[in-house]
Amino acid sequence: MIVKSKQTPPLILKLQALSSRILPHHIKHSFIKDDLARYLAGFKGEKSIEYYLSFLPDEEYYIFHDIRLFDGEHFFQLDALILTKRLFCILEIKNLAGIIEFDKDFNQIIQIKNGQEKAYPDPTTQLQRQKSQLNTWLKRNNLPQLPMQGFVVFSNPQTVIKSNDKFTKNIVIKNHTLSSKISDLQDLQEHQKTDILTQKDIKRIIRIVMKLDTPLDNSIIEQYQLSRGDxxxxxxxxxCxxxxxxxxxxxxxxxxxxxxSKDAHLAALKDYQLLFGELITSNQLKEFLQINCSSLATRILKSVSSSMEGEKKGRVYTLTK
Ligand SMILES: [Zn+2]
Structure with missing residues (x-):
């Protein structure tokens, strides 16, 4: 059963709003467009995993996509988390093209693409860290500990993976082998004769994961060091x-x-929210929609906000999600 489905990440929505609204000749214009294309390709790769996970029997497997939890010191992000009555399985999804060589000596992977080499941190090390962070998180929340599995999944079918390391070969997989790895998991489950969790435990874990999941909500304007004038x-x-x-x-x-159009301003305000956050004053709205009339601004604000605070010019409205 899919507990949390894969949705377009806020970062992509923010980048889409930004790329349509950054001044065309801005120095960061092409940089932002490239980033958006890269994140979209990564998202497409992660989305393709959903298909392979759909083969898991609904009543035994609980699947969460994009979970971000706090272990007491750091936030950690899981691309996919699979929960059963007998184990947890974490998936770390990578969308790197070309040839990928695992270099255990330096804890890195080397991507060779178009004749160029580029190094990235070893995702298997990251996976180990995520397992230990998830364990810490379970303890912190008084939840039962479970055996923990994990795979690094390369989502691009054309990627060539090279490694001499046995450990790496066991946990690094291509997305089309995910189904068979998952049946290995099923076998592993059958070896454990008894369930560790009850249905009540499962419900409790689901409730707490969903409650404490904290999606990253950085300001895109700050991230790209821009200002409102850009x-x-x-x-x-x-x-048109x-x-x-x-x-x-x-x-x-x-x-x-x-x-x-009667409501073309709604899309503009959606952009505003993605770029600058949910708080807006009447003057900010007038400037962003390029209107002069204060009573029109108030009318629009009342129709699109869930609450307001303050008086007169200092009044701040909260845009509805
Ligand atoms: Zn037009």
Whole structure:
């Protein structure tokens, strides 16, 4: 059963908003577009894992995608976590193309692509750390300890993996072998004659994982060291992507394709939220939507916010999720 499904990560949504609104000639424009393409490819790779996991019997396997938990000192991120009554299994998913060589001497992997070499930290070391962090987390939350398995899954079918190390060969797999590795897990489960967890324990673990899961919510503007001035303001035309639309007689009017829209500002405010967070004042809204009328701003704010605080010009609205 999928407890938490794989969804488009907030970072990708933020990058999509940013790449559509960064000034076209900005020095970081192509850099941001490249990052977005890279994260999208990684997401596609991780998403492909869902298919292989769908072969697991629903009633025995509980699957969480993208879980981020705090072990008391650090946050740790798990691409996928599989829970059964007898074990935990962590999947660390890698979407690296080309040839990947494991170098145990230096705890690194070397990617050879287009004649160039690039080093990354060894993901098997990362997996070991995640296992120990998950154990610490279970203890901290008074949850039962379980045998812990884990795999590093390379999601790109064309990637060539090279390693002489037996340990590495056991835990590093390609996504199409995930099903057979999972049946190994099933065998392993059958060797353990009795369940460690009861159905009640499972429910409790699910409830606590979901409650304490804390998705990363960094400011994309800070991450790329940008300022509000680097961002294109205004409402996009939903049809021809012209910006900014003009507000005329209760509609958003596109001078380029002459389309009228009643609610084109909603997408703009979604962008605002992704770029600057959920808090907004009337002046910030007017500037971002490129409107002058304060009563229109108030009307829009009342329709899109869940709460407000403060008085008059200092009033801050919270945009609805
Ligand atoms: Zn248009």
């Amino acid at each position: 961002i294109v303001k205004g409402v996009f035309c939903e049809v 992507k012209h910006i900014p639309l003009q507000r005329i007689h209760g509609y958003w009017y596109c001078s380029h394709c002459t389309i009228k």
